[in-house]
Amino acid sequence: MMACYFDEHDCEPTNPEEQYRQNALLELARSLLQGIEIDVGLYNTSEWDQRLPPPAAKGIVQNLPMVVITPAQAEKGVKxxxxxxxFEEDETVRKMPCEHFFHSGCILPWLGKTNSCPLCRLELPTDNEEYEEFKKDKEHKKQQKHRLENLHDAMYT
Ligand SMILES: [Zn+2]
Ligand SMILES: [Zn+2]
Structure with a gap:
């Protein structure tokens, strides 16, 4: 499965495992497209690290910009x-905030399951308060850790 992806893109994965992880979301998104119900996590909500984030906020999804593929983009063979x-010239597609383009039919069912760009994992806001709390908390802990590390460096170097 992964082999065809790399053949098409004409590049060798530097580290197959890393590459697999990077493409896991795309594989899931493809399964969804084929009508395969994907498993978004077996765990309870206190373990967000162990599962896919919740669906993207409905308002955000509805307002994802639609862009028309230009002749230059069609020429380049943007996929x-x-x-x-x-994509074909004049085709209307959805643009994610990360500047990645998708067919509406490919990205909308996916965002109804989980909030991230399947290509780069950029997360969109969600309507799930618990998850948003979790994200804030995680960010806070990260900042705290940074601060302590900086303090440590200032004192001991
Ligand atoms: Zn598509
Ligand atoms: Zn993206």
Whole structure:
């Protein structure tokens, strides 16, 4: 499965395991497209690290910009990362905040499951308060750790 992806993109994965992890979301998004119900996590909500984040906020999804593929983009052979079909000139597609383009039919069902770009994992806001709390908390802990490390460096170097 992964082999065809790399063949098409004409590049060798530097580290297969790392590459697999990077593409796991895309594989999931493809499964969803094929009508396979994906498993978004077996764990309870206190273990967000162990599962896919909740769906993207409905308001955000509804307002995802729609852009029309230009002749130059069609010429370049820009592909939808999920179905790997090249976009056609004048085709209307969805643009994620990370500047990645997808067919509506490829990205909308996915965002109804989980909030991140399947290509780069950029997260969109969600309507799930518990998850948003979790994210804030995680960010806070990260900042705290940074602060302590900086303090440590200032004192001991
Ligand atoms: Zn597509
Ligand atoms: Zn992206």
């Amino acid at each position: 939808c990362p999920v179905c790997l079909l090249e």
